[in-house]
Amino acid sequence: MPHRWRRRWPWLAWAGLAFCVLAEAALASSEIADPGAFLEQTERVRTTDHPRFVLMLEQMRSEAPELTANQRWYLRYLEAWQTAFEGDAPKANTMLRDVIDHSGDITLRAKASALLMHNQGLSSHYEEAFTLANQLATDLPEIKDRLARFTVLANLSQLMVFAGQTDLAIKYASMMEETLPPGESLCNPLSMEIGALDKSNRLTSSSPKLQEAIDTCLAAGQPVFANTLRLIKSALYRMEGQPAKALELLNSILPSISANRYYPHVRSVQVQLALAYEKLGEDNNARKAALAVLAMSGPGEISEVQRETYSLLYRIEKKRGNLNATLGYYEQYTAQDKGYLDDISARSLAYAAVQQHVLAQKLETEGLSKQNSILRLQQALDTKAVETSRLYITLLLVVLVSIFFWLLRIKRSQLRFKMLSHHDGLTGIFNHQHFVSEAERTLRMLEKRHGSACLISIDLDHFKQINDTHGHATGDVVLKHTVALCQRQLRPTDLFGRLGGEEFGILLPDCTLDQGMAIADRIRTAIEGTPVNGDGCLVAFSASIGLASTDTSGYELQRLRKDADAALYRAKRTGRNRVMSDAESQGLVKA
Ligand SMILES: Nc1nc2c(ncn2[C@@H]2O[C@H](COP(=O)(O)OP(=O)(O)OP(=O)(O)O)[C@@H](O)[C@H]2O)c(=O)[nH]1
Secondary structure, three states, X not given: OOHHHHHHOHHHHXXXXXXXXXXXXOOOOOOOOOHHHHHHHHHHOOOOOHHHHHHHHHHHHHHOOOOOHHHHHHHHHHHHHHHHHOOOHHHHHHHHHHHHHHXXXXXXXXXXXXXXXXXXXXXXXXXXXXXXXXXXXXHHHHOOOXXXXXXXXXXXXXXXXXXXXXXXXXXXXXXXXXXXXXXXXXXXXXHHHHHHHHHOOOOOOOOHHHHHHHHHHHHOOOHHHHHHHHHHHHHHHHHOOOHHHHHHHHXXXXXXXXXXXXXXXXXXXXHHHHHHHHHOOOHHHHHHHHHHHHHHOOOOOOOHHHHHHHHHHHHHHHHHOOHHHHHHHHHHHHHHHHHHHHHHHHHHHHHHHHHHHHHHHHHHHHHHHHHHHHHHHHHHXXXXXXXXXXXXXXXXXXXXXXXXHHHHHHHHHHHHHHHHHHEOOOOOOEOHHHHHXXXXXXXXXXXXXXXXXXXXXXXXXXXXXXXXXXXXXXXXXXXXXXXXHHHHHOOOOOEEEEOOOOEEEEEEEOOOHHHHHHHHHHHHHHHHHOOEEEOOEEEOOOEEEEEEEHHHHOOOHHHHHHHHHHHHHHHHHOOOOOEEEOOHHHOEXXX
């Protein structure tokens, strides 16, 4: 530990190193079989058995087999610790920064940061110390290694006392209690808490917490911590006007302080003895103790201990009327007081500056995060808008497709109705009305181009008899059969319709009388020659056919029908199953 640091921050300097220690020391082995375990053992003994720590570190460097990258960084961290211990803070800090920046190990980074923060605080680089403290506080949730976390919390608590942030220091101390590493007692966290309470004047000599902390440290075999706490208690006695009790306590711990040879305590107990003697009016003893403190001080040292010592000596010499000595001590006291106040002010300013910086960063981060939120909202809105548009398009398509199918259905229904209204339900050919209109239209066209056509009237013979003999269903079969037979003889341009029960009409466009007669006779022959199977027996039937031609009857359908019907009538009258034309002269075409 650098001498200058010990003088300035005795309690802090010792505690900063001691926090990192587990009580038990491990045995160092002459052969390093497991470098990882050996490194851990080395770290554990670094304050409980410092000479051994140095030896183990040396052994590690020379005897260790190949180290992993992580083990090399661990070794580097321990070397940095040793360098700091030896007093070369700048070199130690450079090594620690290397570990922080390049080890990539969160535990090592935390330990190195904690030590660097501690060093910077001791060497009055407050701004960097507080910046590191903020970083460590941010990293805390990520630090899972209990010892590293404990160390970081201890250093944070200590630094917050330093910054006058005692509530925060107490919070960190209570977090230490929650994260005790194996083998560690409550002595450290309780000492941290007492330090913070003392700094904020919230302790009395009879505070139960103070006695609890002393008892805990004594039970844990931590005399140095226990002495720190007992020095606080004696100072409280003195300030409460109980200098005899203070003196009694100081005398009781003197042997322990001498045995431990912890330098800050050796000085502190002398200051306190001096102050207690002064209160008791024992100025000689007070002066002796104060001079013993100065004898231990280094040149140019500025510290609270020095300030109190010079102040006491000034008061004693003033009482004695030694003007020269009084003036000399007074000058020393004012120099110490100024230095001390400057240092406190520098700490406060640094803390405020870092907090301000953190606040600015936070605001900036919040601003960025708000911007990000707005952007995310904007993106979400855009996505929603796209989704909504897609939904609308889908809905529109569904509506359009529905309308399309609805129109298609209507169209099909219309076509069906149209078909039904134009066709005969039983046979599927034109019904009477449609046949008439289509025939009239065709005849008008033919008339325009002076074409000729034939109109054929077909009437089944004795159809009533078929119905009566074989049943109405067989009669229907005969009607459909007749239609099928006729259609086989017709062209696509010919018009075919059912004009009544068993009566059919055919208009043959572009057809002469002879051609018409031939077709009509082929129809008659087919009907006559193709009986139907009705009710288990063959039903033979025939048809009588009358024919009229535009050549003789003209293009008026009414006239053509009348002539064709007249010819049909004649065919019936002359024996049925025959074809007759309207031209009597053409006679009959015999079956
Ligand atoms: N099965 C059936 N019979 C029908 C249909 N329409 C009319 N008829 C019958 O057809 C028969 C026509 O008989 P008529 O007018 O006396 O003529 P016909 O028996 O054929 O005698 P001629 O014409 O003189 O040879 C009637 O008995 C009607 O009931 C029908 O769609 N199906």
